[in-house]
Amino acid sequence: MRAFRYHRPADVAEAVALLDADPEAAYLGGGTNLVDLMKLGVQRPGLLVDVTGLPLDTVEPGPDGGLRIGATVRNSDLAAHPLVRRDYPVLARALLDAASGQLRNMATTAGNLLQRTRCAYFQDTAKACNKREPGTGCAALHGQNRELAILGWSERCVATHPSDLAVALVALDAVVEVREPGGPRDVPLAELHRTPGDHPERETTLPRGALITAVRVPPLPFARRSTYLKVRDRAAFAFAVGSVAAALDLDGDVVRDVRLAYGAVAHQPWRAYRAEELLRGRPFTAELAAQAADAELAAARPLRHNGFKVPLIRNITVRALTGLAGSVRP
Amino acid sequence: MSAPPVGAVGREHPRLEGRDKVTGAARYAVEYPVENVTYGWAVPAAATRGRILRVDAAPALALPGVLDVLHHGNAPRLTPGVDADLFLLQEPAVHYRGQFVAVVVAETIEAAREAARLVRIDYDTEPHTTVLSEHHPGLYRPNKVNPSYPTDTEDGDFDGGFAAAEVRVDATYRTPAYHNNPMEPHATTARWRDGRLLVHDSNQGSTPVQATLAELFALPREAVRVVAEHVGGGFGSKGYAKAAVVLAALAARQVDRPVRLALTRQQLFGPIGYRAPTIQRVRLGADADGRIAAVCHDAISQTSTLTEFAEQAAVYTRSMYAGRHRRTTHRVVRLDVPTPFWMRAPGECPGAYALESAMDELATACGIDPVELRIRNDPAVDPEQGLPFTSRNLVACLRDGARRFGWADRDPTPGVRRDGRWLVGTGVAGASYPARARAAAAAATAAPDGTFEVRINATDIGTGARTALWQVAADALDVPVDRVAIRVGDSDLPAAGVAGGSMGTASWSWAVIRACEGLRDRLRQAPGGAVPADGLTVEVSTADEVRAQRPLPRYAYGAHFCEVRVDADTGEVRVPRLLGVFAAGRVVNPTTARSQLIGGMTMGMSMALHEEGLLDERYGDWVNHDLAMYHVSVCADVERIEAYWLPEEDPELNPAGVKGIGEIGIVGTAAAITNAVHHATGVRVRDLPVRLDKLLERPPTR
Ligand SMILES: Cc1cc2nc3c(=O)[nH]c(=O)nc-3n(C[C@H](O)[C@H](O)[C@H](O)COP(=O)(O)OP(=O)(O)OC[C@H]3O[C@@H](n4cnc5c(N)ncnc54)[C@H](O)[C@@H]3O)c2cc1C
């Protein structure tokens, strides 16, 4: 692995300035993704700017409800936070279903959102990958692609975003607070990750060197009735092969509001706007939930090995929503 | 039940080295402090078949701290003809992707790794074929199957018997490549001094590794010492000298300094061997009462272009169940892949998955309980050889397991039990594994202070073998255990075979007992029983005794029961309960025996539900080559694993009366689980692993 320098900046401004000055610099959170990729030669930064010492490690209630989650809050701490557990069970569940205890103790909020795809070809420098090396081709498109995308992919890249946390946050309309050399900026999480298009190497809409400082979760009272369902190949310590984040607000049996997002289906956490739209204002039934999922999945284009994700996502959408609806089961 | 143990044998005892291991004091192959040490990093071929045209080491050598780059153009020469897989860095030919074609040596491990990336190799590539198929034109009949079984067997008239049978099952089962994945990778510290080679190596038997290194480097055996005091698992993949030790020894000779070399996790997927994928057709013909008249097992697997390795998958069927008309065959095909090798219960494990699944299909077809079906087809003598078994307690295992599991009131109908979101089912499978022994030497020394030391080059790969031998030695010497010390894991000790084939304890304890008996005789003869100041030593070999064993069928048996739950919406499988009952001769140490049996069952569950090398035929290697992508079962997959054994005395085994327990635990587990999945869902998964997508997408097969 490439020899690198390591620096702990005194404050946010220094961190941003360091990255601005050095095109080979990268932020280091818990390192659970970046360091692995460095060992594999997939990422080769010359300078690591360790942001875990910055004062970005608190979870604070917002003035009007909601939460402000510091960028370096560890996944374990966030999952255990009383406000998260009470007001946003979907968030706690998504965090606890991810990785392992040891990894969650290291992983940070920002690092989790910016973790790279688990596409096997991306992680192997001896194989073709447009994301790792633009223009070399996408080995996954006609290769082993069971884990990869069914929605929003391009011929250039069929990777998925692996984070569970991001799926829950995108369902909650979270906003990412960013510090760029020019100053602070807010980016809705739904706009943070790009579709792969012609440039899968560009994964986010952030400019190089942008530092995530916090994630704001707006107040959403009905998120107390929310859940995260994750399907994986073994019972623990595995990435999702499909997941759903859901929150449901019922007025009698009519859907007043709903939030729905899918994981492990696309290059970004997939907010299911179309399904939400179909659900809103209608009496809730399991059939309606299935129709909503079908409407969202109408655009799905499964690859050779992942056609099962379509019925899988449909089934877990129905299960998540009927579970939340509780007594409204048909 | 058997009488309580009078000596050390049969008693629970924690591993002697347990404390050292959990505190980190136990040293593994690359953890020995060595002065002036350097680091080696292996470079895998990025071509699948072809030749190296050019190696450009200059960019690697330019990196600070890099000492040398070895490749076929400059590496020390090895003796040809010893082992094609180990003839490394000698020729430009590339036989499979990932073959080690260079080694970088540097002052630090980081520099070595970085330089390995910078070695530029140009290849002249040829088209390759890496996919096993029953239609492959290259399939042929090997002369024998692993290790030395006949390739095909035939008895009676299978075709006639099958055609005439009232009930017939004809099914084909597939298993993927499995990768051994011991916790400790293949790793070596090698150093040369005065023409002698010393290696600390992670292996399952340093006597054979010593022999192979001596041949490869054209040295007398005494000039090679191989130490493997603690080994972090092997599961068969370290049963023989492998690439790491050869590369480290080559590199150490080249740079004339000690070299540490450990393979990466990714490098363990291929070059060190793997369980060959199989395609197995099993046909069973029976009468309406389920009595088998005809049985045929045709197994296909792959080998490399370098060395023939023929997985003996159909051998299991030769002795397991009755049936007058029988046939077994094996075919292999040479592909441009690394050579497959041993993995826990090679042959029996995939073979039992196929036969024990077919038995379940037969039970369903006949409408007979699968436990009862197996009991009905328990042969009185070995069905092929006609010889009596030295002991055969399959039926007792099945009955005891059924009682403990609560099998009695099972409704056989598949796909009808539901508990909320879960489909619930139960399954059973039989298991057997040969009880073999091989020759070994051992030495026992009495000291004047009344203590003893027993020495044998056994290898403790984490199983507890060292502890078991220590218990056996204490009883053979008839002294309390605290007066006995045991030394293993060094080729300077009396020579012994590998920890493999479930014959470690059988073979080693045999030699230990004979050495201790010999020593007691000598002590009795010594004047006044006094031990001379420099001690008294007896060294023995069991070669003659082992050779004189009667050629009888000797097997351990087991019965596996399990409950599975399948999520009706997602196809996810959970195992609330896995229960095995085994008849494996005497058990020396219940603590370590239980962990072997539970470990085997866990690995079998992993095989059934998770493990799968995903080959990309365009590259010719397995893409999911780490433990984040190649899933091994975790605790959360299973709630309860229980292992029991029956008391069993078999005088035809060995002095300790053991059959070996390293492998029997894995043998029937996968079939028990897939049979239970069928019972739960009505879906018969005939291609492992049972992934959730297979349960989601497939209609029930009944
Ligand atoms: C075996 C394994 C299993 C896993 N399973 C799961 C799973 O099931 N679900 C799941 O969601 N995740 C899983 N993970 C991934 C894990 O959650 C991520 O590795 C982790 O969240 C990354 O956080 P980190 O702080 O360690 O990031 P790092 O590795 O430190 O950084 C990741 C990326 O984020 C950048 N970065 C870090 N902090 C900032 C910042 N403040 N501003 C801007 N950029 C920043 C880094 O430069 C880097 O590019 C698994 C990981 C492993 C190794």
Ligand code: SF4
């Ligand atoms: S899917 Fe994307 S990440 Fe994977 S190989 Fe293709 S381009 Fe690379």
